[in-house]
Amino acid sequence: MGVFSKLKQAFASKKDNDTYLSGLSKTRTSFSQKIRKLSLNFTGVDETFLEELMIVLLEADLGIKTAQKVVNEVENRAMDKKLKSMNEINECLVEVLLEMYEEKEDDFAYNESGPTVILMVGVNGSGKTTSTAKLANHFLKQGKTVAVVAADTFRAGAIEQLKRWADRLSIHCIMGRENGDPSAALVDGCRYAKENAIDVLICDTAGRLQNKVNLMQELSKMHKVIHKEISNQPNQVYLVLDATTGQNGISQAELFMESTNVNGIILTKLDGSAKGGIVIAINDLLKIPVKYVGLGEKVDDLKVFDPSAYLYSLCEGLDDEG
Numbered sequence: 602m603g604v605f606s607k608l609k610q611a612f613a614s615k616k617d618n619d620t621y622l623s624g625l626s627k628t629r630t631s632f633s634q635k636i637r638k639l640s641l642n643f644t645g646v647d648e649t650f651l652e653e654l655m656i657v658l659l660e661a662d663l664g665i666k667t668a669q670k671v672v673n674e675v676e677n678r679a680m681d682k683k684l685k686s687m688n689e690i691n692e693c694l695v696e697v698l699l700e701m702y703e704e705k706e707d708d709f710a711y712n713e714s715g716p717t718v719i720l721m722v723g724v725n726g727s728g729k730t731t732s733t734a735k736l737a738n739h740f741l742k743q744g745k746t747v748a749v750v751a752a753d754t755f756r757a758g759a760i761e762q763l764k765r766w767a768d769r770l771s772i773h774c775i776m777g778r779e780n781g782d783p784s785a786a787l788v789d790g791c792r793y794a795k796e797n798a799i800d801v802l803i804c805d806t807a808g809r810l811q812n813k814v815n816l817m818q819e820l821s822k823m824h825k826v827i828h829k830e831i832s833n834q835p836n837q838v839y840l841v842l843d844a845t846t847g848q849n850g851i852s853q854a855e856l857f858m859e860s861t862n863v864n865g866i867i868l869t870k871l872d873g874s875a876k877g878g879i880v881i882a883i884n885d886l887l888k889i890p891v892k893y894v895g896l897g898e899k900v901d902d903l904k905v906f907d908p909s910a911y912l913y914s915l916c917e918g919l920d921d922e923g
């Protein structure tokens with residue numbers, strides 16, 4: 602059985618497959634249309650073909666380095682295995698993309714002796730507040746008790762925004778004071794979580810574009826404050842990245858990773874982007890896992906990232922090409 606059929610079979614049994622398929626429809630439509638166009642002119646794996654493949658991958662936002670690796674690998678395999686038809690090339694492309702994605706073990710661990718704390722960071726507008734609510738919903742569905750901290754004291758209306766989500770989810774929101782110190786809200790949040798046997802405490806923070814030194818100081822202060830209240834926390838720092846910002850997201854991520862220990866990425870707005878290939882670039886260049894993907898605006902649209910469901914959703918239909 603070819604890699605495509607295996608992906609298809611695995612995908613059929615996944616519970617989130619509808620959200621994946623619809624969330625990635627923009628990327629898939631654009632990607633598969635271009636591959637189809639490539640097939641029309643296909644006469645063999647020559648320089649023109651490889652150049653055109655490179656353009657398709659760049660347009661899907663794999664980024665130059667990652668796209669080049671994929672093209673080289675497809676070329677090598679096509680030569681080695683003497684691949685002739687576009688069907689074989691498509692199969693080979695999917696295989697290469699799948700192999701490029703190195704799965705990393707999830708370092709998330711529930712705190713056995715108290716609340717598990719998650720800190721959400723990222724530039725403004727990336728989707729931190731929305732993802733805080735979606736993540737809260739995810740843990741509620743796992744049967745956990747959850748509370749959220751509105752520690753974005755910087756942007757007017759940010760605290761209310763999270764409070765509204767919390768009310769909808771019927772969970773407690775520990776609210777910071779507008780223009781106050783975000784650390785005070787974090788301390789209150791940690792204390793509330795300890796006193797009320799909360800399993801998971803998710804802390805939303807302000808998104809400010811700032812230089813590395815300030816960012817480092819701010820993140821380190823938040824870390825310290827949480828750590829002082831709950832000794833082995835935060836367990837996770839999630840960097841929230843907007844998929845529509847494309848390769849810019851990679852440089853943002855680099856800045857955050859230099860400033861603090863980031864455990865994983867929440868990649869939002871994949872549904873609004875035709876550039877879903879960014880997932881592969883993040884994995885290849887940053888070496889940190891995409892842990893969740895935002896595939897829509899509803900509270901249920903945040904999904905645990907699943908590489909094979911992602912790849913299948915990107916390439917669905919390509920196996921029918923001749």
Ligand SMILES: Nc1nc2c(ncn2[C@@H]2O[C@H](COP(=O)(O)OP(=O)(O)OP(=O)(O)O)[C@@H](O)[C@H]2O)c(=O)[nH]1
Binds near residue numbers: 725808872
């Ligand atoms: N379509 C779609 N929209 C999303 C997704 N995630 C977030 N959004 C939208 O993006 C916008 C910004 O989201 P917020 O959660 O407020 O972003 P933020 O990072 O908290 O913004 P600041 O607090 O201003 O830094 C909102 O309109 C959200 O509905 C997603 O996965 N898909």
Ligand SMILES: [Mg+2]
Binds near residue numbers: 729731805808
């Ligand atoms: Mg926000």
